[in-house]
Amino acid sequence: MGSAAVRQLAERGVNVLAVDWKQDGLERLLADVAGSPAEIITTTADVADAGHVQDYVAQAVARFGGLDGVFNIAGIGTGEFKRLGEVQNETFDEVMRVNARSAWLGMKYVLPHLVARGGGAIVNTGSHLAWHAAPTFSAYTASKHAVVGMTKAVALEYGSDNVRANIVCPSAMETAMGQEAAEGIDPDDPRIGWQIMIDQSANGRVARPEETAAVGVWLLLDAPEHVSGVVFPVDGAQSAK
Numbered sequence: 527m528g529s530a531a532v533r534q535l536a537e538r539g540v541n542v543l544a545v546d547w548k549q550d551g552l553e554r555l556l557a558d559v560a561g562s563p564a565e566i567i568t569t570t571a572d573v574a575d576a577g578h579v580q581d582y583v584a585q586a587v588a589r590f591g592g593l594d595g596v597f598n599i600a601g602i603g604t605g606e607f608k609r610l611g612e613v614q615n616e617t618f619d620e621v622m623r624v625n626a627r628s629a630w631l632g633m634k635y636v637l638p639h640l641v642a643r644g645g646g647a648i649v650n651t652g653s654h655l656a657w658h659a660a661p662t663f664s665a666y667t668a669s670k671h672a673v674v675g676m677t678k679a680v681a682l683e684y685g686s687d688n689v690r691a692n693i694v695c696p697s698a699m700e701t702a703m704g705q706e707a708a709e710g711i712d713p714d715d716p717r718i719g720w721q722i723m724i725d726q727s728a729n730g731r732v733a734r735p736e737e738t739a740a741v742g743v744w745l746l747l748d749a750p751e752h753v754s755g756v757v758f759p760v761d762g763a764q765s766a767k
C-alpha cells in the first residue's frame with residue numbers, strides 16, 4: 527500500500543520522502559517512479575523509533591524546505607492468531623509499538639513543520655479492525671483503535687492551525703500482510719482464509735492497495751479543508767453491516 531501511495535503522489539508531481547525499514551522494497555519503488563514529474567527520495571528507518579523519526583523528518587525538511595503532509599502507512603500484523611489469553615505480552619508490545627507508536631511519532635515530529643507552513647494534512651492508516659473487532663486479532667485491534675483515538679485528538683487540537691488529520695480504514699488487502707492474515711485464519715489452506723475475508727465484502731473481493739492509497743492521497747491533497755477527524759472505510763461495505 528505504501529508503494530502504491532508513493533506512485534500516485536509521484537504521478538501528481540508531489541515530492542516524497544518514502545520510509546521503510548527494508549531497503550529492497552525502497553529500491554523497487556525508486557525503479558517504479560523513475561521518470562515521474564516529482565522528486566522521490568527514500569530512507570531506511572524504524573518508524574516506531576523516536577530518533578529515527580526525527581532523523582527522517584529532518585532529512586525531508588532539509589531536502590524539500592518544509593513539509594505539507596504525512597501519510598503514515600507502515601504496520602505489522604498480529605503475528606500470533608490466538609485468543610487474547612494465549613497471546614504473548616511481547617507480541618502485544620511490538621504490535622502496539624509498530625502500529626500505534628509509529629503513528630504517534632509520525633504525527634508528533636511532523637506537526638511543528640505543518641504549523642510553521644500555515645497548515646497541512648495528516649493521514650494515518652487504520653483497518654476495519656480500527657473500529658470493529660475480530661477473534662484472534664486482539665493486539666492488532668487494540669493498536670489500530672489507538673490510531674483512531676490519536677488521529678481524532680490531533681484533528682481537534684490542531685484544527686486552529688489549519689492541520690487536517692484523518693484515518694483510512696481498509697478491509698483485507700491483496701498485500702503481504704493480507705497473505706499473512708489468510709495463513710493465520712487457516713494455516714492448512716490460506717485460500718480458505720482469503721475466502722473468509724472476501725465474504726466480508728458486499729462486492730465479493732478484498733481491497734486493492736491502490737484503492738486505499740487513492741483515498742489517502744485524496745485526503746492529503748484534495749479533500750476540502752472541513753474534512754478532518756474522519757474515519758474513512760475502504761472496505762466494500764463491510765462496515766455497513
Ligand SMILES: NC(=O)c1ccc[n+]([C@@H]2O[C@H](COP(=O)([O-])OP(=O)(O)OC[C@H]3O[C@@H](n4cnc5c(N)ncnc54)[C@H](O)[C@@H]3O)[C@@H](O)[C@H]2O)c1
Pocket residue numbers: 527528545546547548551571572573574599600601602603624651652653654695696697698699700701702703704707735
Ligand atoms: N493488508 C491488509 O489486509 C490490511 C488490512 C487493513 C489494514 N492494513 C494496514 O495497511 C497498512 C499497510 O499494510 P500492507 O498490507 O501494505 O502491509 P505490508 O506488510 O505489505 O507492508 C508493510 C510495510 O511496512 C514496513 N514496516 C513494517 N514495520 C516497519 C517499521 N517498524 N519501520 C519501517 N517500516 C516498517 C514493511 O517493511 C512493509 O514494507 C498497515 O498499516 C496495515 O496495518 C492492512
